[in-house]
Amino acid sequence: MKKGILILFLLIFSISPAQKGPYYQQFAKYKMEIDVDAAQFTYQGKQTLTYTNNSPDELKTVYFHLYWNAFKAGSMMDQRVQSQGKNGDGRLQQNGISRLASIPENEEGAQNIHWIRQNGKNLKFEIQETIMKVELAEPIKPNSSTTFTMEWDAVIPKQIRRAGRNNREGIDMSMSQWYPKIAEYDYDGWATFDYIGREFHAPFADFEVNINIDKDYIIGAGGILENPSEVKGYDPQAKIKTNNQNKATWKWTAKNILDFAWAADKDYTVESFTVLDGPKIYYVYQKSGKTAFWELSKPYVQKFFQLMNATFGRYAYPTYSFVQGGDGGMEYGMTTLILGEAKSLEGLVGLMFHEAGHMWFQQMIATNESTKPWLDEGFTSYAENMIMHQLFPPETPQPHPFTSSLNRYINFTKTGKESPAVWLADHHDDGGAYGIASYYKGELFLVQLGYIVGEENLSAILKEFFQQWKMKHPTDRDFLHIAQKHTGMDLKWFHHYWINTTKTIDYAVKNVEYGSNSTTVTLSNKGSVPMPIDFSILTSDKKVINYHIPMNMTRVWKKKDIYGDFETLKYWPWTQQEYTFNIPYTKDQIAALGIDFSQRLADVNPEDNFVENK
Known part of the structure; x- marks a missing residue:
């Protein structure tokens, strides 16, 4: 091969598209004018969207999400619910029959696009279920911006999942994912998954939203209310300003969030309090005996934000709103729509903690929920349970905050229904399997990681992850990079087993032989996921003596853990089924021995991990 050709060959392959380039993220600015017909549950919308292409790619097509198009008979969401039957999401069905199939025609969700223009030029568009494909009049070049304008009208759907009219607690309008929202574009291309009922993804954006609605309504939203003195509920001295239709205009702004959600009802009460060194919290709810726990929850919410700031990183926004609405709890930018009629204070606070926790692990660290739901649901569940354990200590002492999650995961593995956490959010065939994969295995990913690297290292990794990736769109690869760099360990094997497979951990104490001067212990790996062993x-x-048996694939061993000092033994090769070692204690010196006294290890058969010397 000639020298010149060789150089050209090397240059081509050194810039192969398989090699990920520099990080970038897109940005959007929305300006909306919304006119609501509350009696008909419809609205008219106008939108100016300035979209900035920070990618190295020239974009000739863009995509928008039209989520409300899913709320009708025959939609893809309806088809999916029908095919899953009783194995699907119980909120979308009744006695195994899709609730979407029986939506009256006048209550079907709709987002009807009248027109869309780019820099004043009309554009061709195609509606594909909940996705709108738009062919551009002129490409958006790298590092440049363009402006879209559009008009549309919408029908607020019957409340079935997250958004809609007249939810089961009597909230008139739950307005989430309610506007044409531009899709995220990144190294993996456009994020254009159809909406089937699960998760969302979007670029960071600024919002200016003016909502024109009957003057008797009160709105709760994620953002800053710019004119509280002109509308009802926020300012006791307010003089409501109306137009000739007897409507008031609510002016909201928000900066650098993923989406803007709101809810409206005539019977809302607005309350607020400020977290010390934190945001101003708004409660927007129907105050009654059914929602009495909201008042009692306030000191717990204050502590929650303080603990999250100290444990993971500071909340970045000036406000946060808990708004009664929706069908359970769902996080949005600076707000959650949440059911308000709780059965207990602990139940309400736990739900509030989980949804507000998503501000860290979904909004500020904005992973793609649709493709990797375990990253946001699992990490959020980890934070929720850690703080709930502190503020609501269990009546029966537990070894750690994740005992219940660990037991639930172990029990589910025995059903044969488990599916890998790597699966896309809407593509799990069983609702229970989705929950275990995304919430519980995502949470236990961190618990097992703490077991491998040590809890102090895990805490430092989570803080570093937040510092490096707040207000960005990281992936699990980015998290793993930080974990490996911080510890020096190779952790790719663990990520692969735990996320990409349904293989399980199962170790046992196989044999104990007591000698005159020492005891010989043989452990057995009966499972399919190798792990280091404590x-x-x-x-x-009544003293506890700890040993650590490294697993050779980590290459670097755990140095310390909060569960006590330990002696490090020779590593256990992951291909080796049994491991034998000696300890300098005799039978009369040992009351009990076993694997993982901390009870963090997700061993699916922990009964054979301990031997009591009776």
């Missing part, structure tokens, strides 16, 4: 002895005088 092994402990409870001596007859």
Whole structure:
């Protein structure tokens, strides 16, 4: 091969598209004028969207989400619910029959696009279920912006999932994912998954939203209300300003969030309080005996934001709103829509913690929920349970905050229904399997990681992840990079087993032989996921002696853990089924011995992990 050709060959392959380039993220600015016909549950919308292409790619097509098009008989969401039957999301069905199939025609969701223009030029568009494909009049070049204008009208759907009219607690309008929202574009291309009922993804954006609605309504939203003195509910001295239709205009702004959600009802009460060194919190709800726990929840919410700031990183926005609405709890930019009629204070607070926790692990660290739901649901569940354990200590002492999640995961593995956490959010065939994969295995990913690297290292990794990736769109690869860099360990094997497979951990104490000067212990790996092992002895005088058996694939061993000092033994090759070692204690010196006294290890058969010397 000639020298010149060789150089050209090397240059081509050194810039192969398989090699990920520099990080970038897109940005959008929305200006909306919304006119609501509350009696008919419809609205007219006008929107100016300035879209900035920070990618190295020239964009000739853009895509928008039209989520409300899913709320009708025969939609893809309806088809999916019908095909899943009783194995699907219970909120979308009744006795195994899709609730979407029986939506009256006048209550079907609709987002009817009248026209869309780019820099004043009319554009061709095609509606594909909940996705609108738009062919551009002129390409958006790298590092440049363009302006879209559009008009549309919408029918607020019957409340079935997250958005809609007249939810089961009597809230008139739950307005989430309610406007034509431009899709995210990144290294993996356009994020244009059809809406089937699960998760969302979007670029960061600024919002200016003016909502024109009957003057008797009160609105709760994620953002800053710019004219509280002109509308009802926020300012006791307000003089409501109306137009000739007897409507008031609510002026909301928000900066650098993923979406803007709101809800409206005539019977809302607005309350607020400020977290010390934190945001101003708004409660927007129907105040009654059914929602009495809201008042009692306030000190817990204050502590929650303070603990999240200290544990993971500071909340970035000036406000946060808990708004009664929706069909359970769902996070949006600076707000959650949440059911208000709780059965207990702990139940309400737990739901509030989970949804507000998504501000860290979905909004500020804006992973793609549709493709990797375990990253946001799992990490949020980890934070929720950690703080709930502190503020609502269990009546029966537990070894750690994740005991219940661990037990639920272990029990589910025995059903044979488990599916890998790597699956796309809407593509799990069983609703229970989706929950285990996304919430529980995502949470236990961190618990197992803490077991492998040590809890202090895990805490530092989570803080570093937030610092590096707040207000960005990281992936699990980015998290793993930080974990490996911080610890020096190779952790790719763990990520692969835990996220990409349904293989399980199952270790056992196979044999104990007591000698005159020492004891010989043989452990067995009966499972299909290799792990390093923490092994402990409870001596007859009630002391705990700890040993750590590294697993060779990590290459670097755990140095310390909060569960006590330990002696490090020779590593256990992951291909080796059994491991034998000696400890300098005799039978009369040992009260009990076993694997993982901390009870963090997700061993699916923990019964054979311990031996009590009776």
